[in-house]
Amino acid sequence: MNLEISGLVQRFGTTTVLDGLELRTGAVRSLVLVGPSGGGKSTLLRILAGLDVPVAGSVAFDGVTLARDEPSLRAYRRTVGTVFQAYNLFPHLTAMDNLLLPLVHVHGLSESEARARVREPLERFHLAEHAHKRPAELSGGQKQRIAILRALIVQPKRLFLDEPTSALDPEMTAEVLEMIGELKDLGTQFVLVTHEMGFARRVADLVAFVGDGRVLAHGPPGEIIDRCEVPRVRSFFARILP
Amino acid sequence: MPRWLAHTIVVVLFAALIALAFSRVNYAWNWAGVWEYRQKLLQGFGVTVALSLTSLIVSTLIGMLAALLLGSKNVFLEAVGRVYVELIRGTPLLVQLLIGFYVVASAVGLENRYVVGVLLLSLFSGAYMAEIFRGGLAAIPQTQRDSARAIGLTPWQSFRLVILPQAIRHVLPAVAGQFVSLIKDSSLLSVIAVSEFTLAAQEVNSFTYSTLESYLPLAAGYLLLTLPLSAVSRILERRYRYEA
Numbered sequence: 001m002n003l004e005i006s007g008l009v010q011r012f013g014t015t016t017v018l019d020g021l022e023l024r025t026g027a028v029r030s031l032v033l034v035g036p037s038g039g040g041k042s043t044l045l046r047i048l049a050g051l052d053v054p055v056a057g058s059v060a061f062d063g064v065t066l067a068r069d070e071p072s073l074r075a076y077r078r079t080v081g082t083v084f085q086a087y088n089l090f091p092h093l094t095a096m097d098n099l100l101l102p103l104v105h106v107h108g109l110s111e112s113e114a115r116a117r118v119r120e121p122l123e124r125f126h127l128a129e130h131a132h133k134r135p136a137e138l139s140g141g142q143k144q145r146i147a148i149l150r151a152l153i154v155q156p157k158r159l160f161l162d163e164p165t166s167a168l169d170p171e172m173t174a175e176v177l178e179m180i181g182e183l184k185d186l187g188t189q190f191v192l193v194t195h196e197m198g199f200a201r202r203v204a205d206l207v208a209f210v211g212d213g214r215v216l217a218h219g220p221p222g223e224i225i226d227r228c229e230v231p232r233v234r235s236f237f238a239r240i241l242p
Numbered sequence: 243m244p245r246w247l248a249h250t251i252v253v254v255l256f257a258a259l260i261a262l263a264f265s266r267v268n269y270a271w272n273w274a275g276v277w278e279y280r281q282k283l284l285q286g287f288g289v290t291v292a293l294s295l296t297s298l299i300v301s302t303l304i305g306m307l308a309a310l311l312l313g314s315k316n317v318f319l320e321a322v323g324r325v326y327v328e329l330i331r332g333t334p335l336l337v338q339l340l341i342g343f344y345v346v347a348s349a350v351g352l353e354n355r356y357v358v359g360v361l362l363l364s365l366f367s368g369a370y371m372a373e374i375f376r377g378g379l380a381a382i383p384q385t386q387r388d389s390a391r392a393i394g395l396t397p398w399q400s401f402r403l404v405i406l407p408q409a410i411r412h413v414l415p416a417v418a419g420q421f422v423s424l425i426k427d428s429s430l431l432s433v434i435a436v437s438e439f440t441l442a443a444q445e446v447n448s449f450t451y452s453t454l455e456s457y458l459p460l461a462a463g464y465l466l467l468t469l470p471l472s473a474v475s476r477i478l479e480r481r482y483r484y485e486a
Contacts, residue, residue, distance in 0.1 A: 101393070
């Protein structure tokens with residue numbers, strides 16, 4: 001994907017969260033957003049995913065600018081997948097029904113077609129035995145993996161993942177990161193917001209540091225995480241990296 | 243000890259206590275007198291059931307509408323909802339019935355006390371339902387709405403497939419409780435001379451001067467309605483729990 005963001009501004013009430021953000025990625029498959037809490041990463045991701053409309057500025061994926069009206073954005077959202085930190089799945093439905101819902105109600109598949117489509121991915125990611133369970137019976141890691149699967153099975157152009165492991169313990173974090181790593185190997189395009197720097201190093205084609213509502217630095221992961229010249233960025237990593 | 247046994251023992255003990263209290267008062271029971279008026283009591287019971295059922299439905303609709311008003315972004319609509327709820331919840335049903343029937347309804351020309359009674363009872367219960375529904379909707383995390391939007395569901399689809407099913411599960415216990423209250427509150431319609439169960443018992447009492455024999459069956463009759471409702475509510479709660 002080739003992402004071009006220019007002059008992006010986002011405000012909530014009187015607070016300005018994105019302050020003229022600029023980014024040009026060139027052709028990359030995976031973009032990882034890092035930075036301090038409150039710096040604007042999640043806000044940016046929501047705009048990229050078509051969930052919120054910015055106050056000003058433009059976003060273009062592969063030369064196509066994102067619309068600003070809700071019907072167009074809804075059509076756009078149907079071509080991408082988004083996974084949040086928690087509470088992705090609908091608790092009153094089984095994992096299987098969660099997976100079938102977008103296929104049947106948004107993409108017009110019949111139930112049998114939908115079931116056929118989810119069978120292989122469920123097997124591949126070792127989730128088939130959990131498909132009949134409700135989210136309350138699943139572990140945090142299983143829930144997130146099902147949520148990622150639900151975003152994947154509609155064959156999206158790209159995925160948006162907002163801190164998918166921040167609410168999980170280390171073991172479950174590992175199982176979710178492993179799945180995302182597999183997706184990277186399979187060629188899935190994604191934009192990921194995360195605090196897992198080791199993982200960012202592994203899967204990112206490009207890392208962008210978002211702070212104070214702007215991109216303060218961007219480049220290959222090694223360059224940004226280990227050798228960044230920008231003081232603000234360098235002190236951030238100095239504090240959080242072991 | 244199994245629960246049904248424990249429940250039965252407690253009820254029997256309680257009844258025995260009451261019976262003991264009565265035996266010491268030397269009360270001259272006159273069941274025969276009241277038995278003559280059984281038709282009247284049964285009719286009253288039927289009217290109560292009909293009034294309660296109708297008010298149940300109407301108040302649920304009013305409650306849903308008011309909940310939408312309360313959650314509206316439009317300042318005026320929200321105000322309508324809020325004023326309605328606060329006014330109704332802040333005044334006694336008795337006062338609402340008296341003013342509603344003797345002042346408002348006669349001013350408007352609505353004379354049928356049964357229609358007015360159901361309307362007033364529904365408006366009363368609707369205000370409580372509104373708060374219950376609003377609470378149920380608010381209990382759903384914002385991420386649920388975000389997830390529904392992210393998948394590409396339209397607002398109506400989100401509501402129908404994601405929000406409503408969860409809201410129903412959240413509000414079921416409270417709504418069942420409200421239904422039980424409604425059945426009991428319907429007894430107040432007697433003050434505007436609606437011939438329901440309580441008024442029937444009051445009249446039988448005035449004919450026979452047998453107060454306890456008139457009012458004990460009254461209590462039993464209400465229990466006959468409310469106990470099954472509570473039991474059904476508990477069954478539904480269990481069925482709709484998120485865990486399998």
